[in-house]
Amino acid sequence: MLKALRSYGWPIAVGILLAALVVIRFPEWVGLPKQQVHFEQTAATSPRTQGPVSYADAASKAAPAVASLRSTKHPKKPSAPIQNDPLFKPYFDKNPPKNNEELSLGSAVIMSHEGYLLTNNHVTSDADTIVVALQDGRQTVATLIGSDPDTDLAVLKIDLDSLPAISIGHSEGVRIGDVALAIGNPFGVGQTVTMGIISATGRNQLGLNTYEDFIQTDAAINLGNSGGALVDANGNLIGINTAILSGGSQGIGFAIPIKLAMEVMQSIIAHGQVIRGWLGVEVERISPELAASFNLPNQDGIVVSGVYPDGPAQRAGLQPGDVLLKLDNEPALDGRQSMNQVARSRPGDKILIEVLRNGKPLKLTGIIGLRPPVDTSPPPEPTSDSIQKNGAS
Incomplete structure (x- = not known):
């Protein structure tokens, strides 16, 4: 008996293994349902989806409607008691003390052909004079229509002929990963376009504004970009650039969605303030x-x-x-x-x-x-x- 098992044991074991492999590989041969395994694989001949090799069309479409701002503020220093002394007053009247003029640089977006501009409140706050410089070289003094510190937005008005106006997009349709261009006047070097993607939407609890619903982007937003345009890959306005995360971090900038900005602007134009x-x-x-x-x-x-x-x-x-x-x-x-x-x-x-x-x-x-x-x-x-x-x- 032992000799028979030794003679036929290996062939039997090999046969069992082969039968098991057949059942696993071809279950339908023995009346079992065929096992279905689905894999997601891209077809070798499927076309690739890719972005344009240049965003020049988007930039040239939006850039003319992005202006540079130069806000000046004259500090009002309290006069010294000696200046009111009758003995010294004539001297100070002839030689008034020179106040150091404070200069603030920023950007603004021309929203309408009638000359309404959107910018940040912190760019124009307490300014005595706001000079707007257009891309075509024209300059003029702007009138402050109203501001809303709760969203850090301000509305300006200029009176010039043949003004360009930006194409307004839909910020509520923005998705993470979309291409975004930031257009503004960083560091006062002149109009600059930077590119990145949408990193996040609906950012809040940052301690920047009372009402926060920011679009986050890694498109470079630097000092002087405040109030400038954040546009999509087609050159449509989706946000007003507002802030960067301080502390040496790079690639974290925030823009106010244009849907919110438009609501604020229209209320300021209609009522002089935002009705909340x-x-x-x-x-x-x-x-x-x-x-x-x-x-x-x-x-x-x-x-x-x-x-x-x-x-x-x-x-x-x-x-x-x-x-x-x-x-x-x-x-x-x-x-x-x-x-x-x-x-x-x-x-x-x-x-x-x-x-x-x-x-x-x-x-x-x-x-x-x-x-x-x-x-x-x-x-x-x-x-x-x-x-x-x-x-x-």
Whole structure:
């Protein structure tokens, strides 16, 4: 028996292995369903998709509508008491002290043939004179129509004939990886075009503006580019270049989406300011620690950390410590998102506010107010030194 096994053992083992390989490789031979394995592979003859070898057409289309700005400010120094002394006053009248003129360089985008320009508020803030230099060599003094520090935008007006106007694109359709060109006047060397891609969209909580919804790009944005154009590969305006990330980092610049910029510009032209809704609260997203301190079953919602005196929220009955659950049936999950929701409302509109107070649900009705200017807004009433505020509405 052992001798028979020794004689036929190897042939039998080899036969079993071959049968197994046949079943695995050709299962349909033994009545089993054929195994399907799908791989995604590009066809050898499929055409390659590639960008243009030059963006000269896009640059030449947009560049004429991008202007350079030179803003000057004359510091108003308080006069010394000796200047008002009758004995010395005649001397100072004949030889007035020279003020050092402050110069600020930037860029602007010509938005219409009528001469309306968009730029950054920080470029034109407190300027006594704003000189606009066009690509065709013409120069003129601009009039400041209005500004919006909350978005760092300003609207200028110039009166010249045959003005070029930029083609306005659709910033809401921008995708990560799209080619972008930044056009402006960096360092005052003259108009410059840099290229990169869209690195991110919807950037916020950067501490730059009150309302943040930035397009991030690695197209070089340098000092003097502020207020210039961010355009797509076809030369259409998708953003207003605003800021770079400081600290030696490279390739991180931010632009205000043109959709937001257009809304601000049209409101300034129509009303002289941006009309925004306002509740008058400071809020903070609920953290695990806050959820535990308020005995909340989950971390949904935002907590009211401060209420402006005699503001719409206070008149509606909101109190520090209330947990905002919904605003007009929209879940209040993020302070900045809720702030933008309120800002889009018109002053005078009613808003339903659902809160949790001391563990009990409560519904309140508020009347949207007009957001006051940034520099005149009263400070909120702090409720806890441990709360870091990330939004106000």
